[in-house]
Amino acid sequence: MSSPLLEVRAAGFAYRQEPVLNDISLAIGEGEFIGVIGPNGSGKSTLLKVLGGYLPVQRGSALFKAEPIRRCPKKILARSIAWVPQEHSMAFPFHVLEIVMMGRHPYLSPLRFETEEDHRAAEKALALTGTSALAGRRFDAISGGEKQRVLMAGAIAQETAILLLDEPTAALDLKYQMEILSILKHLNEEEHKTLVVALHDLHLASRFCRRLILLDRGAIAKDGPPAEVLTPEVLEPVYGVRVRLQDDGEGGVHITPEAPCTL
Amino acid sequence: MHSLTLPAMSRKRYLATLGKFLLFLAIVLTFSPLIGPTRIDLLKALAGTGAFADNVDANILFVARLPRELLAAVTGAALAVAGCVFQALLRNDLAAPITLGVASGAAFGAVLAIALGGTFSVFGFSAVTLGAFFGAVSAVSLVLGLSRARHGEMPTAFMLLAGVTVNFFFAALVMLVHYLSDFVQSYRIVRWLMGGLDITDYQTVLSICPAVFLGIGALMYFARDLNLISAGASTAMSRGVDVARVQKLSLIAASLITGAVVAVSGPIGFVGLVVPHIVRLMVGSDQRLLIPASMLFGAAFLVLCDTVARTVIAPTEIPVGVITSTLGGPFFLWLLTRQR
Structure with missing residues (x-):
């Protein structure tokens, strides 16, 4: 490394x-x-x-x-470095494309409009997150899962x-x-x-x-x-609960909480 | 390939939209001065024959109505832009010069200057203008200082409550100064507090233009940063916005333009609240378009309100603040009920 x-x-x-x-x-x-x-x-x-x-x-x-x-x-x-926030409340009714385009801010000087390149980056980000069809919709009118993907698209457009x-x-x-x-x-x-x-x-x-x-x-x-x-041994003292681990067969583990433990 | 047409911002859409707003303002500015209790003949007014003093039509148009109309336009533009920016900074559409206490802070500063009989001027700004400006800035500083924005996140609900409280506080101080002043000052104060556009001249209008247009220019420079701040402080930071700096500078600029127009026009309510809303419904939320469009629409809006104020029970003229507040009050309540 x-x-x-x-x-x-x-x-x-x-x-x-x-x-x-x-x-x-x-x-x-x-x-x-x-x-x-x-x-x-x-x-x-x-x-x-x-x-x-x-x-x-x-x-x-x-x-x-x-x-x-x-x-x-x-x-x-x-x-x-890009950041995808957890909360998705917009104070004003922005459209999805406007929000994704905000990811291009670090590449634009003040008083400038987005260029072809910025549009390409935004389109790519929308396609990658499967949100192209939402581009013209209002952000406050789409579902929670869609919002999260749109916010990710904004961060991806930041390249x-x-x-x-x-x-x-x-x-x-x-x-x-x-x-x-x-x-x-x-x-x-x-x-x-x-x-x-x-x-x-x-x-x-x-x-x-x-x-x-x-x-x-x-x-x-x-x-x-x-x-x-x-x-x-690692999880129980941190979460304060007894856990059972089980291989899910796909490279992950299921963690089942069993009973609160006092340590 | 999916085509992204609307609502992408482009120079073409920008200019086309602002062109429509400019046309609307031009129409309002052309026809409003022709309306009034005294009918004037535009051809006679513009005819260059005879002495100006003998031309009654020209006198009414150029001395009585036009400067007043221009003052209404500049005032409306400034208050609308200030409202726009306060709403973006606080991420709340109830924020406005009135609800943040800026307007009554400015009122207190101006009233104090009248009561103390300040007649000096600095760089062409009168004592009343300076008083209003410092009043506006101290109200904002008070609200900001109390709310202690931490790491760029402004506690919106707190700031609005603090703003309303500061508003009442300064209103009480205005009353106190008013009560203690003599008859002549008292009359000037009352006239000023009612929001008067009626007694003005070109000199007054010109004197506030530098501050107003410098402030609006600065705010347009920050337009994209304000978009991001309205989307959330941490998002704005992650996109390279110096949040604390933009918040500070745009608050100063918005207070400057509010102070400047309140100083000469008095506290005219609700323009800063109502206009950004109407314009947002028409052009969307992008501040790059919202700020200049609000400026143009705010100008037209206040000119129209003033025309109503001059004519509704002519020949008596009502202060324009009465018109904007009777329209704006119910609008504000409608917004409140819609927010829940």
Whole structure:
């Protein structure tokens, strides 16, 4: 592995007094497909925002290609790292194409309209996420699964090497969950993009990600391949529940919670 | 290949849409001054024969109606653009110069300047204009300071509540200053507070133009950044927008243009709330189009309101603020019920 794309060293972050991230160190190399897992409130979103440079670390450092990320010019950074937010509320009735086109912002100077090239990038992103037919629809009039794919299309249109996704499958039906992760798999394997995905669903994480980072109250409980992270010994103290693991026959594991455990 | 026609933004669509708004404004500007309690003959007014002072038609048109109409246009344009930008920044369509306390902050500054009898001027700006401007900026600073935007996320509900509270606070201070002032000042204050476009001249209109058009220009420069901010702070950051900087500069610019027009026209309510909504229904949500279209439509809107104010119970003229608020109040309530 060459020098890491993204790196945090002994990073700490707090919104107010209570620390959300505590002494986190990790490095992310080119082409990785990383799942960030952990219980609610364990700091998954915050870690992604720190990795993208959207939140400042208060202790330690966050680096992009060995440079402090907060000192990189924002537009340059936006050509390398894209972000897919979890929430999808738009204050105003934008159309789907307008939202995808916003991904081209880092390539446009002020007062400029999108060029042919920008249109091509947007069309490609729409096609890749299967949302071409929605282009002229209003964003607030499409379903939750469609919204999530449109937001992904916006990030793909940004044409970055790295994508950070905050729970892209949360609140989606099984079919949409599969669709989203298949798109991510394609991006990683065919387009060689580096992906860091916060995930709730451990089964999906085990099937698609090649490396898992398990967070527990703002600290890394375990960082490694799914087979090492998804074991009862590692999961039970973090989630506070007894689990049973079962091979799903497709390279993933089903994790069944059995009974709360006190430790 | 799937064809992406609408609603992609292009220079062609941009110019065609703005052309229509410009045409509408031109028609309104041409015909409004001809309407009024006194019928005027355009041909006589424009005929260059005889002394200007003897030409009654020309006097009514060029001295009484035209400067007033231009002031209405500039004021409407500025308030509409400010409303547009406040709505994008707060990601909420109830945000406007009135609901953020900017308008009454400006009113307090102006009223204080009248009461203290400030007659000085700096760079051609009168004491009242400066008072209104600093009032507007201090109201915004107060709301911002209280809400402490963290990492680019503005707490919208809090800011609107704080804005309304600041609005009442400054309204109370206006009343206090009003109560303590003498008869002549009191009369000036009342006339000013009613939102008057009636006593004006070309000099006054020209004096606010630099601030207004500089501010609108700056906001148009940030139009695409404002699109992204209205889509969410973290999204905007990830697309390379310096969120904190754009928020700060566009708040200053929006307060500047609000302060400048409120200083001469008084607090004219609801233009900044109603106009961006109507225009959004017509051109969509892209700020690149929304800001200039709101500017043109806001200008036409206030000229029309002023024409109604001059003529509805002629020869008595109602302050234009009465017209905009009686139209805008119900509209605001309709919006509120629709939001739930």
